[in-house]
Amino acid sequence: MPSVTVPCQFCTTLNRIDTSKFGQGPKCAECGRPFLLDRPLKVAEDAFDQTVLKADIPVLVDFYADWCGPCRMMAPYLDEIARAEQGRLLVVKVDTDRSPQISQRYNIRSIPFFGRFEHGELVKTAIGAVGKAGLQDLAA
Numbered sequence: 104m105p106s107v108t109v110p111c112q113f114c115t116t117l118n119r120i121d122t123s124k125f126g127q128g129p130k131c132a133e134c135g136r137p138f139l140l141d142r143p144l145k146v147a148e149d150a151f152d153q154t155v156l157k158a159d160i161p162v163l164v165d166f167y168a169d170w171c172g173p174c175r176m177m178a179p180y181l182d183e184i185a186r187a188e189q190g191r192l193l194v195v196k197v198d199t200d201r202s203p204q205i206s207q208r209y210n211i212r213s214i215p216f217f218g219r220f221e222h223g224e225l226v227k228t229a230i231g232a233v234g235k236a237g238l239q240d241l242a243a
């Protein structure tokens with residue numbers, strides 16, 4: 104069964120979750136609060152490798168910052184894709200200001216920067232306000 108290791112959005116504990124259970128309201132083993140997997144998950148630098156690189160399903164990562172206007176413009180499209188692709192594609196948001204090492208690793212100089220990861224490899228990227236079509240291209 105494919106699974107992902109994702110941080111609880113409340114207590115940041117990493118939980119391993121079967122993708123087949125995404126729709127069944129999985130709860131955090133530590134704090135008991137629900138995982139809401141039909142929307143983008145915020146992932147901090149220390150959880151990036153476990154969550155993004157070790158996932159059994161493709162991962163779409165939005166590298167963003169709170170002050171970035173085009174990032175905010177793209178957010179609703181990202182939400183839509185997370186909902187539509189639940190269980191097939193993990194959608195992750197990485198705050199570039201709080202994750203400078205990850206930004207450096209992937210040489211991210213301009214945001215929003217969207218990357219599709221498969222089995223630990225960055226296989227496809229899109230930069231800027233690429234619209235819904237641009238994101239769908241990465242999600243497919």
Ligand SMILES: [Zn+2]
Pocket residue numbers: 111112113114115116131132133134135136
């Ligand atoms: Zn928790």
